[in-house]
Amino acid sequence: MTATKVRKHPVNAAVFVADNDRAHWHDQALWFVRSKRDKMAATLPEWEELRQRASQIKLHTMSRLADLLEEFERNATKLGAKVYWARTPAEHNEIVLSIVKQHNATKVVKSKSMLTEECHLNPFLERNGITVTDTDLGEWIVQLLEEPPSHIVMPAIHIKREEVGDLFHKHLGTDAGATDPPYLVNAARKRLREEFVGAEIGLTGVNFAIAETGGFVVCTNEGNADLGVSLPKVHIACMGIEKMIPRLKDLSIFLRLLGRSATGQPITTYSSHFHGPMPGGEMHIILVDNGRSDILGSEEFRRSLHCIRCGACMNTCPVYRRSGGHSYQTTVPGPIGSILAPSRDAKTYSTLPYACSLCGSCSDVCPVKIDLHTQLLSWRKEIAHRKLLPWSKRMSMTLAGMMFQRTWLFTMIGRWGRWLLPKLPRFMVYNRFNDWGKQRELPPMPKKSFRELYAQRKKERS
Amino acid sequence: MPHVGLFIPCYIDQLYPDVGFATIELLEKHGCTVEFPAEQTCCGQPMANTGCTDAAIPVARKYLDIFRKYEYIVCPSGSCTAMIRQHYHDLVHDHPDFERVTTHTYELCEFLVDVLKVETIKGSFPYRVGLHQSCHGLRELRLGSASELMQPRFSKAGQLLKGLDGIQLVELKRADECCGFGGTFAIAEEAVSCMMGLDRIHDHEQAGAEIMTAGDMSCLMHMYGMITRQKKPLKVMHVAEILAGRQPQ
Numbered sequence: 019m020t021a022t023k024v025r026k027h028p029v030n031a032a033v034f035v036a037d038n039d040r041a042h043w044h045d046q047a048l049w050f051v052r053s054k055r056d057k058m059a060a061t062l063p064e065w066e067e068l069r070q071r072a073s074q075i076k077l078h079t080m081s082r083l084a085d086l087l088e089e090f091e092r093n094a095t096k097l098g099a100k101v102y103w104a105r106t107p108a109e110h111n112e113i114v115l116s117i118v119k120q121h122n123a124t125k126v127v128k129s130k131s132m133l134t135e136e137c138h139l140n141p142f143l144e145r146n147g148i149t150v151t152d153t154d155l156g157e158w159i160v161q162l163l164e165e166p167p168s169h170i171v172m173p174a175i176h177i178k179r180e181e182v183g184d185l186f187h188k189h190l191g192t193d194a195g196a197t198d199p200p201y202l203v204n205a206a207r208k209r210l211r212e213e214f215v216g217a218e219i220g221l222t223g224v225n226f227a228i229a230e231t232g233g234f235v236v237c238t239n240e241g242n243a244d245l246g247v248s249l250p251k252v253h254i255a256c257m258g259i260e261k262m263i264p265r266l267k268d269l270s271i272f273l274r275l276l277g278r279s280a281t282g283q284p285i286t287t288y289s290s291h292f293h294g295p296m297p298g299g300e301m302h303i304i305l306v307d308n309g310r311s312d313i314l315g316s317e318e319f320r321r322s323l324h325c326i327r328c329g330a331c332m333n334t335c336p337v338y339r340r341s342g343g344h345s346y347q348t349t350v351p352g353p354i355g356s357i358l359a360p361s362r363d364a365k366t367y368s369t370l371p372y373a374c375s376l377c378g379s380c381s382d383v384c385p386v387k388i389d390l391h392t393q394l395l396s397w398r399k400e401i402a403h404r405k406l407l408p409w410s411k412r413m414s415m416t417l418a419g420m421m422f423q424r425t426w427l428f429t430m431i432g433r434w435g436r437w438l439l440p441k442l443p444r445f446m447v448y449n450r451f452n453d454w455g456k457q458r459e460l461p462p463m464p465k466k467s468f469r470e471l472y473a474q475r476k477k478e479r480s
Numbered sequence: 481m482p483h484v485g486l487f488i489p490c491y492i493d494q495l496y497p498d499v500g501f502a503t504i505e506l507l508e509k510h511g512c513t514v515e516f517p518a519e520q521t522c523c524g525q526p527m528a529n530t531g532c533t534d535a536a537i538p539v540a541r542k543y544l545d546i547f548r549k550y551e552y553i554v555c556p557s558g559s560c561t562a563m564i565r566q567h568y569h570d571l572v573h574d575h576p577d578f579e580r581v582t583t584h585t586y587e588l589c590e591f592l593v594d595v596l597k598v599e600t601i602k603g604s605f606p607y608r609v610g611l612h613q614s615c616h617g618l619r620e621l622r623l624g625s626a627s628e629l630m631q632p633r634f635s636k637a638g639q640l641l642k643g644l645d646g647i648q649l650v651e652l653k654r655a656d657e658c659c660g661f662g663g664t665f666a667i668a669e670e671a672v673s674c675m676m677g678l679d680r681i682h683d684h685e686q687a688g689a690e691i692m693t694a695g696d697m698s699c700l701m702h703m704y705g706m707i708t709r710q711k712k713p714l715k716v717m718h719v720a721e722i723l724a725g726r727q728p729q
C-alpha cells in the first residue's frame with residue numbers, strides 16, 4: 019500500500035461505518051470468531067497460566083535475541099539450509115529474486131506470509147517477470163481482487179460470499195450467482211492444484227523458529243504450506259527475526275495458544291515442521307529485520323515483538339470490527355498494527371494510536387499478554403512529544419491543563435457554560451463544528467454544580 | 481470511622497451533581513465521614529490520554545496535594561480512579577505523597593465491597609437493569625471479571641445491585657463490550673464511537689433493560705446523548721444513584 023496516500027484513520031473509518039449494514043456484518047463476523055475463541059480458551063483450566071508462560075518465554079527470548087538467532091543459524095545450516103540476513107524489505111526481496119533466478123524459475127507458489135506482505139514481495143517479483151500465486155484461499159481471493167489483506171489471519175474477512183462468487187465467476191468461470199461455499203472452494207482448489215503442480219519454487223512464512231534445533235514450524239488450516247513446498251524442489255522461508263523461540267519444548271505452549279486465539283480451534287489443522295531441505299532439494303531461510311531491532315531497543319515498545327500474529331486483538335477490537343482492516347492502511351492492522359506502524363513511521367501513522375477507546379480488551383485477549391492498550395497510550399505520548407499532534411488538539415489540551423490548575427477558573431467557566439448553553443438557539447449548539455452533537459444530545463445543564471450545592475448545604479448545616 | 485476525601489470528577493461536578501450527593505449518602509450510611517475538598521478540579525485524564533503529559537502533570541500534582549490529608553479517597557468513577565492508580569506513576573511518581581495517595585484512592589463500589597466489607601445494601605429497585613461494565617473499572621481496576629480472561633466471574637457493582645429488592649439484572653449478549661466513549665475518542669473518531677454506543681444501547685434494549693447503569697457517568701452521558709436524540713425509552717442512572725435509593729425520574 020505504499021503507493022496509495024495514507025489518510026487519517028477517522029476518515030477511512032467514517033466511510034466504512036457509513037455502510038451501516040456492511041459494518042454490522044463485519045462486526046458480527048469477527049465477534050463470532052472472538053466468541054469461538056472464548057469457548058475454546060474456557061476448555062483449558064490452565065489458560066491463564068499458558069499466557070503467563072508464553073509471555074515469559076518471549077520476554078526471555080527478546081532479552082537474548084541475537085544469541086538465539088545465531089544459534090538458530092548454526093543449527094539450521096547444520097541441517098543443510100542456507101540462512102540469509104536481510105536488514106530491509108528491499109534486501110529481502112533481492113535475496114528472494116536471486117534464488118528464483120538461480121533456478122531460472124518463473125513460477126512461485128506462496129503460502130500465507132505477512133512478512134512478504136510487509137516487504138511487498140508480490141509486486142516486486144511480478145515486476146521482474148515472476149508469477150506469484152498465493153495459495154491460502156483468503157489470500158488468493160484478495161490477490162485476485164488486487165487488494166491487500168484486511169486481517170492477518172483471515173485476509174478476506176471483509177469480502178462477502180456473494181462477492182467471492184462473482185470473483186470466481188470472472189476468474190475461474192464458476193456459475194454466475196453461485197454462493198455455495200463447498201462449490202466455490204472446490205473450484206479454487208482445482209485451480210490452485212494446477213498452480214502447485216506447475217510451480218518451481220515454494221515460498222512460506224514462519225510461525226515459530228526454534229533456536230535449539232534449527233527447525234521451524236508453519237501453521238496453516240489448508241495444508242497449502244506443505245503442498246507448496248513438497249512439490250517444488252526449492253523452499254524459501256521468510257521470517258521476521260522475532261519469530262524465534264529458544265527450545266522445542268516451548269513450542270507446545272504457543273501452538274496451544276495460537277489456534278485457540280486465532281480462530282477458536284484447539285490447534286491449527288496443519289503444524290508443519292521443517293528441518294532442513296528434503297532430499298535432493300534446497301531450503302533457504304531469510305531472516306528479516308525491517309525495523310525490529312529498533313523496536314527491540316526501545317524499553318516502551320519492545321514487548322510488541324512478542325506478537326505471534328494470532329489476530330485475536332483484531333477480532334476483539336471494537337474499533338477494528340467497525341472500521342475494517344483497510345482503514346489502518348498498514349500490513350498489520352488493529353491494535354498491534356497501531357503500535358508497529360508508528361514505530362516505522364510515526365508521522366504517517368500518527369492517527370492510529372488514537373483509533374482506540376482504550377477499552378483494554380486487546381491486552382486481556384492477547385495470548386502472549388502484550389500490554390497493547392498501554393503501549394497505544396505510550397505512543398500517544400510519543401506523538402504529542404514529537405509535536406505530531408494537530409495544533410488544535412495540542413492547544414486545547416494545554417488550555418484545559420491551565421484551567422484545571424486553577425480552581426476558580428474551572429468553576430467560572432463551568433458556571434458560564436451551564437448558564438449559556440441552554441439559552442443558545444439549537445443551531446448554534448448543534449452544527450458542523452460540534453462533533454459531539456452530530457448524533458448525540460448534550461447532557462441537561464443543571465443550574466448548580468455539585469460544588470455549589472455542597473457549599474450551600476454545608477452552610478445550611480452549620 | 482473512616483475519614484473519606486471525596487473526589488468528584490470534573491464533569492460529574494458540573495453536570496451530574498446528584499451523583500456526588502448519592503455517593504456521599506452511601507458512604508455516610510456505611511459509617512464514613514465524608515469531606516469534599518473544594519479546591520479539586522480534575523484527575524488530568526483528558527490531557528494524559530491525548531498524550532499531552534506536560535499539561536497533565538501539574539493537574540496530577542494538584543490532586544496529590546489536595547488529597548494527601550485523607551485516610552481514604554473515594555471517587556464515583558472507575559475511569560478517573562484508574563487514571564490515578566495506574567497512570568500517575570508515569571506522571572508524578574516523584575511526588576512525596578504519590579505512593580500513599582494513589583494506593584488509597586478507591587472507586588466507590590470497590591471501596592464499599594473491599595474496604596467497608598459491605599455485602600448487601602438495603603433498598604428496593606423494582607426494575608429491569610442492564611449493567612454496563614465500564615472498561616477502565618473493569619480492565620484496569622478489575623472491578624469485575626473481564627470476559628476475555630478465563631477466571632471465575634464476578635462484578636463488584638453487580639454484587640451490590642443484586643441485593644436490592646425487586647431488581648432484575650438482565651443478561652447482555654456481549655457482557656462487557658466498550659460503549660465507545662473513550663474521552664476525546666468520542667470526538668476524534670465520532671463515527672465509530674457512535675456506532676459502538678448505539679450497538680451497546682441495542683444490546684441493553686434486546687435484553688429488556690428499562691434502566692442502564694454503570695460505574696462511570698461518562699459512558700452513560702455518551703449513550704444518553706444517543707438515547708435522547710433517538711427518543712428511546714431506555715433511561716440511564718449511575719450505580720451510586722440506584723444504590724442510594726433514587727428511583728427513575
Ligand code: SF4
Nearest residue numbers: 325326328329331384
Ligand atoms: S498482539 Fe497479541 S493478540 Fe494481537 S495478534 Fe499479536 S499475539 Fe495476537
